[in-house]
Amino acid sequence: MDLIEQEIQQLARSLYHRAAEDKPSIFDAQDWLGKMIEWSLEDESLRVALFRFVDVLPSLDTAGEIGRHLEEYFAKVDHAFGGLVFLAQALRAGWLLAPVARQNVTRLARRFIVDEEPAALRSALETLRKEPAAFTLDVVGEATVSEKEALATQRRYLDLLQSLSIISASWSVVPQIDQGATGPLPRINLSVKASALCARFDPLDPDSERMVRERLRPLFREAARLNAGLTLDMEQYSLKNLTLAIFRGLVEESEFASQPHAAIAIQAYLRDAEDDVTELIGWARARRRRIGVRLVKGAYWDSEITWAKQKGWPIPVFLEKPETDANYERLASLLLESNDVVDAAFGSHNLRTLSYAIVTAERLGLPQRSYEIQMLYGMGEPIRHAIIQNGQRVRVYLPVGKLLPGMAYLIRRLMENTSNTSFLRQTYADEEQIDKLIASPAPAKSVTQARKTTRRRAAVNAVEPFQNEPLLDFAREENRSRFAGFLKEVRKKFTRSHPLWIGGDEIETKSWLNSVNPAAPEEIVGRVPVAAREEAEHAVVNALEFFPQWRRTPVSERATVMFRAADIMRRRRVELAAWEVFEVAKSWREADADVAEAIDYLEYYGREMLRLSEPRLTQKLPGESNVYLYEPRGVGAVIAPWNFPLAILTGMTAATLVTGNCAVVKPAEQSPVMGAFLMEILREANLPPVACQLLQGGGELGAYLVRHAAVQLIAFTGSREVGLEILRTAYDHQPGQEHVKRVVCEMGGKNAIVVDQDADLDEAVVHILESAFGYQGQKCSAASRVILVDEVHDLLLERLVEAVRSLKIGPPEDPRNFIGPVIDAAAQSKIIGYLTLGKREGKCLLECEAPTEGFFVGPAIFSEIEPEHRLANDEIFGPVLSVIKAKNFGHALEIANGSAYALTGGVFSRSPAHIDKARREFRVGNLYINRGITGAIVERQPFGGLKLSGIGSKAGGPDYLLQFLEPRTISENTLRHGFVAPGELK
């Protein structure tokens, strides 16, 4: 062990012994909630139940509600000792329950979150100053979902600076906390979250940076005026670069060039952190600008891993705690070594980490006052006291605000304290050996290696297991600029014509169809020939003739064509998405998701067919082999919609082809160019040219194919009206038809989201907005009804309306626009008709203005809609949301089920019993709980509806391809004159 390391451990050890005399308040089990936390350290399922209960508790109004949730959360907990005993006690307590539970949680929460009211705040701050400890205030609040809320938050920050100024006026200077190395420090300090100052804080939206800077400017100004310090907090990884950019941009402004006390937080758990810090230091040195940097471990570890895994993106954080600890120490050195431009603050409760920073500063000859230690309010008090006694400046990060919106913060803190790797837990609860606690962090290499081996083993198989294609991460600048570049490129190729493909040949006809940009209908995106009856007949005949050959083609070859097509789409991915932005007016993200989904279908159905192509032995018997296998049906007509112009078309076409059927494909007449691209890609992927025919045209063409006696299979996604007509026609036996047709039919939806009394409204508002207005509501999965229980009705609507009002409307080419035009003039006028009707049937809460050029319709929200109204029953397929009030959760489900459609549905609730009830009784094809109801992902969420939404097929699911196949059984008697093959008798 080198000398420095010895010194670090020596310091850590001495601090530890000083701190070990007291127990931090959180591990002091004085009340039942403290007891529960104690138990939860031993029992993971109890920990989950407890945190979830704590999460929902502040939103519960009555004793009855609290009792019900208590029972729901803990009845299932597998905790034979504490949990059940507690539960029994609590339930026996009866009416006492509500106040007791509330009191307990309030007391717990107030250990971490201080009341914003000036007297309470003053008392908390002055107590701290006596230790002495400095502070920085953190404002906890609801998520910001609208401009109104963003402005309110800005106002709150300003007011807080004001009242801190008043409170602090009488304070005398305490050198340990008020004197920096280079002079006096502000006694007032505020931590600020960029996301709280913007309705949609999004790296893709160029307005986000500008707007947040605009909103921060008055804060900086006021801080300068009142001599206050300001730190920009760091939030999720996806917002990191944007937050750094805002910080640098603002500090570079001439007005703030000399403002000394601006700081930013850096998270040591990020793999990017070292690069970011290096860049930041370089930037500061170049501008000779002193900045503060608060180094923290990072508080979103679980979430970052979860989001990354869900999206298939690289995990931005270190997976092993020692890696983070080691990185923290590296960054601490870097910051201290840059003392010429950096005021370093070390946020940590880990004595090893803090000792490292202290010793390093000493070795570098830095005075104690040239850096500070920061700690969280209500946590690890004995450690704080030990550090203060050691002479360091300690600043307490002190959240203020109401308890209900503070829950996100509270849960994060509880998690941190009770996680296995928490220094506090290890010190005070698990009583880990001190030697281990203060040892130098060394990453556990063996674990990482073991993981790699598993991955390598999986890769040995011929075809890798299916993985969803990750969406583009628009937090990355390179993706944003590539997309913008392709928009320009694609525009150059407008007005080109794209032929039909029949029997392997390019075909043109006399009649032409123009595909226009819905945001600027005078722009012709592309031109296609229209197929008449003659071409359709020609296409079917070719498909029929080629069928025996395609049927014979080995499944592995057919699957390989799909995999190759997926590769080509991956290569052309941004280009294809750019085309969609113009042809069907999808936003960047929606267009990108559509292409990714198309890739998923190719990869998934390819693998599914490989799986299904293995004949199954039905029973093991001597003397007879019985196998069950699947074979293609024949000629399949694919009739696709425009709203997922590549994904759904590709899904239905890939399913038809990979199963060995020949396809006659008709894209929607609104998106023929995307159809032409799919054909191009399949041909480049070496699909035999006659296996797939491309026709272009409208409804009569589809109807002709459906009626055709030689068509065996129809894959349709579209409206209910057309779907039912297809079903009727397809099952009306035609002369000469030698089979029963199979119709795979996905129709519309009138999807409802139910919001329960105890829902997390921050989440509900955001997800309703996305589900109802994403792609202008033109998804069959879109939310077009929200059903609100009485208790949340007004509050949720108020926030939702403001949130929607904050959405920008305009051409989707411009990524700041959330709302684009609808698909065409017919759709536009239909939707406008419903706006008029909505005002008759209910109350128009919101009707946004929209550009007059292009097929725009501004988003609208109607309340006071009754279940029998047309607005509650008709599929509008536009940005129109109907709000229905329900007496209670049961009633809400009843209303939700009262539709002739049953595609998707959503529930926001934190009641386990209500969630169970929804699982059982909310009869939709895809039920989503506590999340948005659109964006089903292939394999993850097999997609499709019931009732008049569809025939119960599930695209992207394990049963989908069965519809394109016919099962056969082959039985062979293998006994020959009493001779049985060896092994069969066993």
Next chain:
Amino acid sequence: MDLIEQEIQQLARSLYHRAAEDKPSIFDAQDWLGKMIEWSLEDESLRVALFRFVDVLPSLDTAGEIGRHLEEYFAKVDHAFGGLVFLAQALRAGWLLAPVARQNVTRLARRFIVDEEPAALRSALETLRKEPAAFTLDVVGEATVSEKEALATQRRYLDLLQSLSIISASWSVVPQIDQGATGPLPRINLSVKASALCARFDPLDPDSERMVRERLRPLFREAARLNAGLTLDMEQYSLKNLTLAIFRGLVEESEFASQPHAAIAIQAYLRDAEDDVTELIGWARARRRRIGVRLVKGAYWDSEITWAKQKGWPIPVFLEKPETDANYERLASLLLESNDVVDAAFGSHNLRTLSYAIVTAERLGLPQRSYEIQMLYGMGEPIRHAIIQNGQRVRVYLPVGKLLPGMAYLIRRLMENTSNTSFLRQTYADEEQIDKLIASPAPAKSVTQARKTTRRRAAVNAVEPFQNEPLLDFAREENRSRFAGFLKEVRKKFTRSHPLWIGGDEIETKSWLNSVNPAAPEEIVGRVPVAAREEAEHAVVNALEFFPQWRRTPVSERATVMFRAADIMRRRRVELAAWEVFEVAKSWREADADVAEAIDYLEYYGREMLRLSEPRLTQKLPGESNVYLYEPRGVGAVIAPWNFPLAILTGMTAATLVTGNCAVVKPAEQSPVMGAFLMEILREANLPPVACQLLQGGGELGAYLVRHAAVQLIAFTGSREVGLEILRTAYDHQPGQEHVKRVVCEMGGKNAIVVDQDADLDEAVVHILESAFGYQGQKCSAASRVILVDEVHDLLLERLVEAVRSLKIGPPEDPRNFIGPVIDAAAQSKIIGYLTLGKREGKCLLECEAPTEGFFVGPAIFSEIEPEHRLANDEIFGPVLSVIKAKNFGHALEIANGSAYALTGGVFSRSPAHIDKARREFRVGNLYINRGITGAIVERQPFGGLKLSGIGSKAGGPDYLLQFLEPRTISENTLRHGFVAPGELK
């Protein structure tokens, strides 16, 4: 080791040393076939290919055909050394191939089978007598499938006795073989097979015993006249009791009371053998009748195990060879101890076994001539010579006949010689240690125990794995008499009325329907009320109302109802079958199979639903749980046919109910009583009364249900005409209908059996007959076309026509009748119409007479039918077979596929390439190779057709229940403010 054992082993050892000097001819690899046999001892896959090639070879006419088969059989053989080298050589040989291959096989076969021609026979016999060895002749020939063939066989036996008499006239007496203990022995000896003397030798047919005795009588008479010995051979286990009964019956006849030289064979591998021998000895003693008993090991070991496993019956043979050997020794003692009435003959090549018999005889003080040793011609010659030298009388079992029909015999012999446990193989090929070869047989107990453990482990699960319900074994007298008893019982309950069940109540209406016995239409089997529109509406409403409750009922409870219903059916099994004999004129076996299938559906679908009820996690992800699960649809209408009045009805009803749908069931109007019984059974099984409604009536009732807006699911099995109409109506959306209906639709068939040039005609004839005329051809799976390649056309038809002509026609109540009446007068007149048409379109080869009372139609066969004829296209649903001639196998498949139906199909071929071609190109739902095409078994052969035969659903298969279910996806965001449940991140 006791003294006797020492003596046995000593004798065996000395015989062994004497025998070891020479090698038996079969292990003498002089030609390539001998070489192949040598190789096949080392390579099981080569052994299989070799035996199959040998099996088909005699039926091949040309060099080209032989070369093709050679390549087909051996190209795939996994035998890197010998096989491929040989194949290469053989293929290189080119034109030489055919004669060489034939010569080789002929030479091989002639080692075992002697030409029947008198000169050849005389030479073989006289060579034997010189050794000296006695003989018994065995006549090898085709399977007997008609009365004509049975009579020809009888004639052949008689002729053979005649010519043996002539041949033997000049022979001088050789004491070692011609002198028995009690006097001179006949020099002529014939072994006779009972099955060869009867068109359908069947224990269920009381005529079988009478007829075979009748046919044996002239043989016995002639044998007595010519002083010849006769032995009744023993064949399959299923014929054993009948054969024993015939033997005893005949010998008891006064005419033959003094005929001294009648013998019967006993198979030591049968578990029954000891009881049979004991009984036989008791019987002989009681009648003071001396009989011969030939004790053999038994030659159908593989087949007996195979058949038993396929049928789910107890395996009649010992599974371990030492058990059989030990049993042989026990029986040998028993026979020798009964020397007062038994002339024992020991058929074996096993020196240990023979030594046991010889020493035992000695110890009992029996003279050498009081028993004999029997051995097979062409096998183990050195052993034979050693025994002869030892002074024993040896009789050689000498097959005579043509090579083609002798193949069954040849294969059996090759198998025996080359099996691992063969004494000859162990002695001469494997050179097993002599000590092991001559040791006392001790069953290997450990093996048996290991098996038991496995079985016990499986039984631990809550629900046992699915097993097919075994059919009744009518070889057992108790089953025959129980069935006869129930026929009487059931008749007493004729004319009773059976109510409708709606909403849990018995309902009667004003209009009544009589169900009559098709064999005697004046007999009313039962009466049911006819449901009008009012009752149908009432039924649907009740089903709809009960649906939420039944949907909520746990799957395990729903499955348990099915299992209980299966138990009840098992209990009432024979009674239910008896009712079917009367209500729909099924034969005993057909009726029994229908009830067993109904039981299978209940057990299988119950288990399938348990399997499907487990929600599946679609992807493992942190922060989100995604499950895929199935739920019921709603109200299902079940519209069932009369031809499987319990099985299909039960299958569709069970599938509807177990999946959680409520059912409205309409049995066929021809089989309403069976429908009433199903309802009775379901209610007894505690099905909630309102879950299932029973309606009775005709087509209008079905049509009403299909059209009903509240019906969500239609399960139909019936005619194409009705099926297509149901599809058309069901998909025509009705006002108020809030779902797309799902139709599970099984329609007709026009099923073809293709017979290839190299087919085994013995098998083809029997299976065509069963498939075409079983239940009068009234199965959707029935063969109604046979497509014969030119080469086999005339021969096969000749045998088939005679075979069908031999079938007995009459009421199915009498088990001797293979052909019963068709279902009703309408069917009868429709079929008769086709008889008239058939005579116009083709040539009537056969039209059997039928009783005039009842709805009888005699079976008919039409040849010279062309693919475009109506007889080749219309579903006749009666005992009418159309024969089409094809140029070759490919042409035959083309004709077979040329139907609008595609339900079942069959191929008889021994060409691996043709079988592969059929697997790929014969597009039917159920393809059967080298077996009959009816009688699909639940789970083993999932059943259902393509094209206009059905929608591609498979009853009794793994996808069937999916049609009755709707899939749902439920996605729950489990992330709460960054808190992820433990374990999810891993």
